[in-house]
Amino acid sequence: MYEEKEAVLVVDDEESIREAVCRKLESEGYECAGAPDGKQALWEAFMREFSLVLLDIKMPGMSGLEVLSRLAEDQPDTAVVMITSLNDTQTAVEAMGMGAYDYVVKPFDLDALVARVKKALERRHMSQENRDYRLRLEQKVEQQVGQIHQYYREAIEALAREEVAMNTLEQQKKQAEEKTNAEALHLQFARMLAQMAEVHEPYARGHSERVKLLAHDIAIQMGCSNKLIREVQIAAIVHDIGKVSIPDHILFKPGTLTPAEHAEIKRHPTVAVDLIRQMDFFKSVLPIVESHHEWYDGKGYPSRLKGDAIPVGARILSVADAFDAMACARPYRPRLSNEEAIETLKKGAGKQWDPSVVEALTRIMARESRLLQSPQTEI
Numbered sequence: 001m002y003e004e005k006e007a008v009l010v011v012d013d014e015e016s017i018r019e020a021v022c023r024k025l026e027s028e029g030y031e032c033a034g035a036p037d038g039k040q041a042l043w044e045a046f047m048r049e050f051s052l053v054l055l056d057i058k059m060p061g062m063s064g065l066e067v068l069s070r071l072a073e074d075q076p077d078t079a080v081v082m083i084t085s086l087n088d089t090q091t092a093v094e095a096m097g098m099g100a101y102d103y104v105v106k107p108f109d110l111d112a113l114v115a116r117v118k119k120a121l122e123r124r125h126m127s128q129e130n131r132d133y134r135l136r137l138e139q140k141v142e143q144q145v146g147q148i149h150q151y152y153r154e155a156i157e158a159l160a161r162e163e164v165a166m167n168t169l170e171q172q173k174k175q176a177e178e179k180t181n182a183e184a185l186h187l188q189f190a191r192m193l194a195q196m197a198e199v200h201e202p203y204a205r206g207h208s209e210r211v212k213l214l215a216h217d218i219a220i221q222m223g224c225s226n227k228l229i230r231e232v233q234i235a236a237i238v239h240d241i242g243k244v245s246i247p248d249h250i251l252f253k254p255g256t257l258t259p260a261e262h263a264e265i266k267r268h269p270t271v272a273v274d275l276i277r278q279m280d281f282f283k284s285v286l287p288i289v290e291s292h293h294e295w296y297d298g299k300g301y302p303s304r305l306k307g308d309a310i311p312v313g314a315r316i317l318s319v320a321d322a323f324d325a326m327a328c329a330r331p332y333r334p335r336l337s338n339e340e341a342i343e344t345l346k347k348g349a350g351k352q353w354d355p356s357v358v359e360a361l362t363r364i365m366a367r368e369s370r371l372l373q374s375p376q377t378e379i
Helices: 015-027 038-047 064-074 086-097 110-164 169-200 207-221 226-238 241-245 259-265 268-276 280-290 312-326 338-348 355-373
Strands: 007-011 031-035 052-056 079-085 102-106
Touching (some): 007 015, 007 038, 015 031, 038 052, 038 064, 052 064, 052 110, 064 079, 064 086, 079 086, 079 110, 086 102, 102 110, 110 241, 207 355, 226 280, 241 268, 280 312, 312 338, 312 355, 338 355
Parallel strands (some): 007 052, 079 102
């Protein structure tokens, strides 16, 4: 299959250098053009697209740094490699801070120069692929959000049509039943979203329901209001639905995540909130879902909230979520025993988790342990 040659622009006020570099690059399969100064370089870059520009720092008229600044603004997809003298490497380092990919020092070996060019182009291709991948991912999430909202609108419209038809005493009775059914519909919808995420992440199957039960017990142990207990349960069901947007190769990676992969993981609370934001039923639980990965010491995400600034429901959900995650096997580690999970939570109390929530869970687990160990009464 025919592949278009990549074009390189060589910018240097010394004609002999331009010609030598162009001959070498053309022998390596690149298209090559030259420019003796910054003004001509910008004109060449305006007239056609170059994959890479080799740019001398010191030239008559416009300096290499001035040209780099213009290229970064007008042709951000173009890779730039600076050419500098041995005694001016500090300026080359400054240029890299402005967006240059690399630099070479005169006098340079042509084979080494070609290697730098190839490396810079590979980095450019990777950057473009990552950008395109992120765009496709955002489009996919947007499409899924649209489908979910459409389903929600159709369900609510159906309920509204039935509600309008109720105008007798019997219909008023049905209206009360319908309110209960509407809540059941929303909860069924929430569980459907959770199951979508767990199908995407099969080793966590049943995670949201287990977290819901545990968060419920913690909230009761802490003396929370019935309203907050209910909100924590609903938030627990939907807290991980944003993981549908995380690619499988990141979600199931057994080794250490790269910074970019970790950033993808950290998006899931915000994605979850975006999926349910338009639904009034979930309005009160949005802060809990969005903040369940905030740390008590302020080092969590997405907003780096600290201490009491984190909603109580989110602090409860964070502990329940962490305990169940530790008590289940994951691709990157085996499961922990309940005792090991509790000890891990205690060590992180005051840092990642609210100490009062960890203490509440500790009391629950201690009580359950005593019940299991107590002798059974014979009948």
